[in-house]
Amino acid sequence: MSVPELIRIVSRDSPMALAQVERVRADLAAALPGVRTAVVPVRTTGDKWLGDLAQVEGKGAFTKEVDAALLTGEADLAVHCVKDVPADRPLPAGTAFAAFLERDDVRDALVQLDGLTLDELPAGSRIGTSSVRRVAQLAVSHPHLECVPFRGNANRRLAKLAAGEADALLLAVSGLERIGRRDVISELLSPEAMMPPIGAGILALQCREDDTDLIDAVSALGHPDTHREATAERMFLHVLQGHCNSPIAGYARVDRSGELSLRACVFTPDGKVRLNAHEWAGRLDPATLGTSVAVALLRQGAREIIDGIPH
């Protein structure tokens, strides 16, 4: 194996994405001493467009320009939040995942500048989130709170909150940690209280699939249990074929004894119908576990719920 001399790393140009790149550079420096890295930041459609994502191209809005930089050879390695990489279709032809880094916190958090929790917020409080997954779950757990559309990268959302555009926000703990703003968290929401999205807290490294030297070199950064979790979760979403307006949540977990399980839910937008499944892999490989959980939800009527939501 010949280790490349220079690895050009492409990612979105948000503060969170650039912090993720710095983690990857530190990990690469430790695993491959002497290797040089350069950063190629790109602004994606999803970062430029602050309206409804369904009007651009849904989730691929955060990855398209990053993938293009890999494919044209402007960069060699892409860093993605797995949560933002569409799972309903294959990765762009000619690219492959080379590693999944060790998972960070999967939970969502409430950000409320007076330190209030969800239970303490008065009726009518405005919660800034555009996530159909968060809206559906909050509608059932806290029907007296009102969700207001809120987009932009995490730093911009915090600035809008400080300017009074909402009374509180729901954001991923891992993202707040990456931008150094764990301090604004007023409540950590358990996965039972707010089921996380597929891929939460996982960073993936993506390469051109013929760049085998680089794939071999960066595979040292991969975390085997996170790889199992990400594989089960992404296959689940692939089989379910959701769209960007369908509230879907779920997470896989390798427990202390090494057993993999996957729990997942499909909701109606008002949260009133909630389909649930939880299965252990046993002797199944992670992808087959993902398929099995998706089939369990399809048997409960997930297709009708997903297709019945305008998109």
Ligand SMILES: NCc1[nH]cc(CCC(=O)O)c1CC(=O)O
């Ligand atoms: N949609 C933007 C996005 N993509 C990934 C994360 C969080 C970090 C992660 O889960 O890897 C966030 C911010 C958020 O939802 O609060």
